[in-house]
Amino acid sequence: MAPSKQTTRIIQLPPVAIFAVGSEVVQGFVINSNASWLAQQLAELGFDVVRHEAVRDDKDAIAARIRPCMPQGLLAIVCGGIGPTVDDLTRQAVAEALGRKLVLDKDDLARLQARYAAMGRDFPQGSEIQCMRPEGARLVPNAYGTASCFLVKHGNGGVAVLPGVPREMKGVFTNELCAALVAEFGSAGRFFTRELKCFGMPESAIDLACRDLLQPQGASAAILVDDAVIRLRWRARAADEAAAAAILDPLADEARKRLGDVVFGEFEDSLEGVTIAACKQAGLKVALAESCTGGMIAHLLTNVPGSSEVLIESAVTYANDAKILRLGVSQATLDQHGAVSEQCVLEMVEGIARQSCADLCVATSGIAGPGGGSDDKPVGTVWLAAWLKGKARAWKLNVPGDRELIKWRSTRSAINVLRVAALKGALPDRPAHWIVPP
Amino acid sequence: MAPSKQTTRIIQLPPVAIFAVGSEVVQGFVINSNASWLAQQLAELGFDVVRHEAVRDDKDAIAARIRPCMPQGLLAIVCGGIGPTVDDLTRQAVAEALGRKLVLDKDDLARLQARYAAMGRDFPQGSEIQCMRPEGARLVPNAYGTASCFLVKHGNGGVAVLPGVPREMKGVFTNELCAALVAEFGSAGRFFTRELKCFGMPESAIDLACRDLLQPQGASAAILVDDAVIRLRWRARAADEAAAAAILDPLADEARKRLGDVVFGEFEDSLEGVTIAACKQAGLKVALAESCTGGMIAHLLTNVPGSSEVLIESAVTYANDAKILRLGVSQATLDQHGAVSEQCVLEMVEGIARQSCADLCVATSGIAGPGGGSDDKPVGTVWLAAWLKGKARAWKLNVPGDRELIKWRSTRSAINVLRVAALKGALPDRPAHWIVPP
Numbered sequence: 001m002a003p004s005k006q007t008t009r010i011i012q013l014p015p016v017a018i019f020a021v022g023s024e025v026v027q028g029f030v031i032n033s034n035a036s037w038l039a040q041q042l043a044e045l046g047f048d049v050v051r052h053e054a055v056r057d058d059k060d061a062i063a064a065r066i067r068p069c070m071p072q073g074l075l076a077i078v079c080g081g082i083g084p085t086v087d088d089l090t091r092q093a094v095a096e097a098l099g100r101k102l103v104l105d106k107d108d109l110a111r112l113q114a115r116y117a118a119m120g121r122d123f124p125q126g127s128e129i130q131c132m133r134p135e136g137a138r139l140v141p142n143a144y145g146t147a148s149c150f151l152v153k154h155g156n157g158g159v160a161v162l163p164g165v166p167r168e169m170k171g172v173f174t175n176e177l178c179a180a181l182v183a184e185f186g187s188a189g190r191f192f193t194r195e196l197k198c199f200g201m202p203e204s205a206i207d208l209a210c211r212d213l214l215q216p217q218g219a220s221a222a223i224l225v226d227d228a229v230i231r232l233r234w235r236a237r238a239a240d241e242a243a244a245a246a247i248l249d250p251l252a253d254e255a256r257k258r259l260g261d262v263v264f265g266e267f268e269d270s271l272e273g274v275t276i277a278a279c280k281q282a283g284l285k286v287a288l289a290e291s292c293t294g295g296m297i298a299h300l301l302t303n304v305p306g307s308s309e310v311l312i313e314s315a316v317t318y319a320n321d322a323k324i325l326r327l328g329v330s331q332a333t334l335d336q337h338g339a340v341s342e343q344c345v346l347e348m349v350e351g352i353a354r355q356s357c358a359d360l361c362v363a364t365s366g367i368a369g370p371g372g373g374s375d376d377k378p379v380g381t382v383w384l385a386a387w388l389k390g391k392a393r394a395w396k397l398n399v400p401g402d403r404e405l406i407k408w409r410s411t412r413s414a415i416n417v418l419r420v421a422a423l424k425g426a427l428p429d430r431p432a433h434w435i436v437p438p
Numbered sequence: 439m440a441p442s443k444q445t446t447r448i449i450q451l452p453p454v455a456i457f458a459v460g461s462e463v464v465q466g467f468v469i470n471s472n473a474s475w476l477a478q479q480l481a482e483l484g485f486d487v488v489r490h491e492a493v494r495d496d497k498d499a500i501a502a503r504i505r506p507c508m509p510q511g512l513l514a515i516v517c518g519g520i521g522p523t524v525d526d527l528t529r530q531a532v533a534e535a536l537g538r539k540l541v542l543d544k545d546d547l548a549r550l551q552a553r554y555a556a557m558g559r560d561f562p563q564g565s566e567i568q569c570m571r572p573e574g575a576r577l578v579p580n581a582y583g584t585a586s587c588f589l590v591k592h593g594n595g596g597v598a599v600l601p602g603v604p605r606e607m608k609g610v611f612t613n614e615l616c617a618a619l620v621a622e623f624g625s626a627g628r629f630f631t632r633e634l635k636c637f638g639m640p641e642s643a644i645d646l647a648c649r650d651l652l653q654p655q656g657a658s659a660a661i662l663v664d665d666a667v668i669r670l671r672w673r674a675r676a677a678d679e680a681a682a683a684a685i686l687d688p689l690a691d692e693a694r695k696r697l698g699d700v701v702f703g704e705f706e707d708s709l710e711g712v713t714i715a716a717c718k719q720a721g722l723k724v725a726l727a728e729s730c731t732g733g734m735i736a737h738l739l740t741n742v743p744g745s746s747e748v749l750i751e752s753a754v755t756y757a758n759d760a761k762i763l764r765l766g767v768s769q770a771t772l773d774q775h776g777a778v779s780e781q782c783v784l785e786m787v788e789g790i791a792r793q794s795c796a797d798l799c800v801a802t803s804g805i806a807g808p809g810g811g812s813d814d815k816p817v818g819t820v821w822l823a824a825w826l827k828g829k830a831r832a833w834k835l836n837v838p839g840d841r842e843l844i845k846w847r848s849t850r851s852a853i854n855v856l857r858v859a860a861l862k863g864a865l866p867d868r869p870a871h872w873i874v875p876p
Contacts (some may be wrong), residue, residue, distance in 0.1 A: 016777035025474075025490070026477060026480070026487055026488065026489060026490060027477050027478070027481060028473065028474035028475065028476070028477030028478040028487070029474070029478070030467060030474070031470075031471050031474045032469075032470055032473070032474070033489070034490070035466065035470070036466035036467070036469045036470070037461075037466065037469070038466070039464060039465050039466030040466040041464070042468070043465060048463065048466055049466070050464065050494060050801075051464060051491060051492055051493050051494070051499070051503070052463070052470070052489065052490075052491065052492040053489060053491045053492075054465060054473070054489055054490040054491075056488060056489070061489070065489070097443055101499075102692060112633075161871075162548070163627035184654070196805075212575070239606075262616050267647060281652075285484050286752075290733075290736075294736050294737055294739070294740025294741070294745075294749075295728075295734065295736030295737040295740065295752050295754060296733065296737040296740075297733070297735030298728075298732050298733030298737075298754045299732055299733040299734040299737045299845075302732025302733065302734075302754075302756065302845070303732070303733070303841070303842055303845070304805075305505070305807070305808050305809065305841060306809070307756075308756055308757070309734075310809075311732075311756045311757070312756060312757040312759065312760050313753070313755050313756055313757060313760035314733050314752075314754035314756075315751070315753060315754070315764075316733060316736040316740075316745055316750045316751055316753070316754060317743075317751050318740065318750060318751055318752075319749070319750040319751060321750065321795075322750050322794065325793070326751060326753075326793075339730070346509070355764075356760065356763075357759075369743070370743050371743065371744070372746075375481075380588075403741070403743060404741055407740070407741070
């Protein structure tokens with residue numbers, strides 16, 4: 001993350017300790033992924049995270065862990081144990097650790113009662129606890145569940161309390177607690193984010209193309225890599241969405257312009273999801289001929305609801321006989337060039353196109369390993385072909401990794417070909433990271 | 439886990455706090471999965487884990503977290519920070535927290551130097567630190583890396599130090615620290631384990647069939663559920679493998695006898711891996727016709743190295759036209775019964791059998807949702823058919839869950855049909871959890 005004027009100005013923020021409350025975490029039945037996620041988010045806000053702890057559902061134990069944070073000026077961010085059941089004891093423990101009374105927020109209770117009434121359900125006995133917080137604490141609304149959250153400043157630090165369910169926790173943090181932290185500990189407004197997801201270009205090339213955009217004034221930027229999916233993220237403090245847009249939109253728009261169809265989406269978009277949407281939009285029916293990907297292209301595409309409107313079929317022709325019988329690959333091609341060859345993969349894609357009446361097809365044939373490699377065609381050699389309304393072309397890929405990674409990367413490359421072809425109405429030039437120049 | 443005489447006898451073991459040392463963990467770049475794994479293992483040894491902490495690579499911070507554990511009689515298990523680099527500070531911090539000197543184990547140093555010599559490499563400067571431990575600590579050898587581990591009893595508790603790399607940590611824990619913990623804190627020998635993995639019977643039915651075996655004398659037992667895969671695990675302390683076998687083998691053997699082909703493997707075996715092996719063993723070639731599973735059966739089977747010797751092809755016929763053209767399903771069947779019907783799935787399996795020359799085939803057709811359901815055929819209605827050398831049969835499944843879970847469960851059910859058919863040489867009766875009785 002490139003440092004910016006904004007992030008250097010907030011260096012006096014309290015150090016943070018992240019607490020996960022829950023016996024299921026301490027016993028190892030749930031991995032504490034909340035702490036990692038929060039640590040990364042907090043770093044982007046300029047907070048220094050100094051440790052994580054996981055504590056059992058035991059009021060005294062929770063209070064005993066939080067209490068010593070206060071004289072040290074720490075901000076304790078506590079996840080979990082805020083529901084209505086008897087083992088939800090975080091509120092009580094925090095009040096005790098701070099030596100403050102737990103008080104009921106009557107407005108918040110009215111909201112919760114109205115919520116139950118709207119669902120046609122009786123208000124469960126004891127549920128008022130979800131609207132209680134230590135005296136002087138600020139309400140942090142929770143649109144994702146019934147239990148309200150809170151933030152309380154105490155000395156130089158304080159305590160923030162969040163839900164334990166990851167989806168709820170992330171929602172409340174992003175949409176409410178960020179702003180509350182800024183209000184209590186900083187003054188430069190809320191944080192706003194833009195994120196672009198890219199596929200088909202290595203990180204180094206993206207970095208080179210967008211270097212100036214990744215060192216912005218008045219915002220922070222990050223380039224995050226999840227295998228071949230690369231995310232560009234900009235974050236800025238601003239008073240409101242309009243002020244944020246003035247800072248962030250020119251950056252994201254310029255990056256989109258430079259990167260073109262390498263950008264496939266934003267935030268939670270998946271490559272297969274946007275590909276199905278692009279095919280639907282373009283009115284294209286799709287068929288596949290898979291060898292080394294072994295059905296994984298079809299599997300990922302059919303994970304997308306509504307994919308049946310796009311995908312006609314996939315011929316997973318693992319054996320050579322199946323390539324001949326199902327796709328009309330010629331015995332001569334297999335004898336002369338082998339199944340992992342430009343000739344074979346072109347015959348495969350033309351075969352599935354001819355037989356399926358699809359508009360857009362891809363085919364894969366490669367060596368996923370661990371066996372089957374040779375000097376000439378080592379493990380990771382993958383041929384990928386595409387066919388769009390009568391035109392075909394093929395690419396040779398050199399895919400690093402083990403068997404599962406080679407399948408996974410070849411599959412994503414094939415899906416990206418479908419996406420770009422559907423968007424452009426033409427077959428792309430370089431749709432994947434691992435293409436070997438002809 | 440059923441309590442046993444052995445586990446109740448070790449209740450006076452010290453409570454445990456698990457520490458992960460590493461700034462990358464605290465900053466959220468690495469998820470602390472070591473803590474979950476250790477917590478589960480320690481529970482099986484009879485230890486009560488009371489909390490986890492993740493601490494930065496900072497000597498004073500590490501010492502400050504470990505020091506207060508000692509007057510409380512805790513056993514601190516510390517992972518990470520034991521290598522030779524400047525940010526590896528766990529040894530120094532533990533010595534400081536205990537008020538003990540750090541001493542060099544010359545025999546251990548000779549071993550490490552010999553190891554470098556055997557690799558033909560110079561001994562790196564400063565590497566002696568990896569053979570140092572607090573005075574009075576017991577060496578815990580590390581066959582998985584260069585840094586030796588240790589265990590030191592201190593008051594009623596103490597400190598054990600392990601590597602941070604998960605593979606190393608698990609190896610040292612299982613093969614060395616377990617025995618060292620028994621030697622320092624207990625006296626009943628090492629722990630030995632048997633594990634059976636089951637598919638095709640609900641947990642309640644397995645529990646009923648094996649209830650007496652799950653409350654054994656002289657051992658502990660657990661029934662662990664990962665969706666439809668159910669693991670039975672027995673663990674006993676014994677002086678050696680022969681003594682352990684005398685306790686554990688009769689339990690596991692009897693469970694195998696009662697559960698029959700519901701048991702598909704042990705420990706790390708996967709359903710797809712044992713299925714490919716069973717088909718290879720029986721000399722069976724396999725072909726698939728997939729609709730609602732969308733290629734996932736082929737995808738999982740082709741994850742197994744060597745699956746190309748078994749799998750000929752999968753026809754992923756998502757559209758009705760593809761079912762007609764590729765598999766010879768009749769238009770009349772689709773008109774009268776729909777694609778999600780016994781008739782259709784039988785025609786699919788017979789079609790792929792006829793066209794592929796395989797010995798063993800399965801077909802799936804169902805409603806994965808979220809759309810496409812009706813009162814008559816709600817989301818989760820899945821027909822599964824199998825064909826073995828001329829004989830076919832079909833099962834109706836009622837699969838709970840969302841789209842991805844329905845695909846996943848249908849896929850596993852189909853793979854289990856292949857496995858049992860290959861083992862028995864005949865089509866099974868009830869190969870999946872979700873079969874609706876006819």
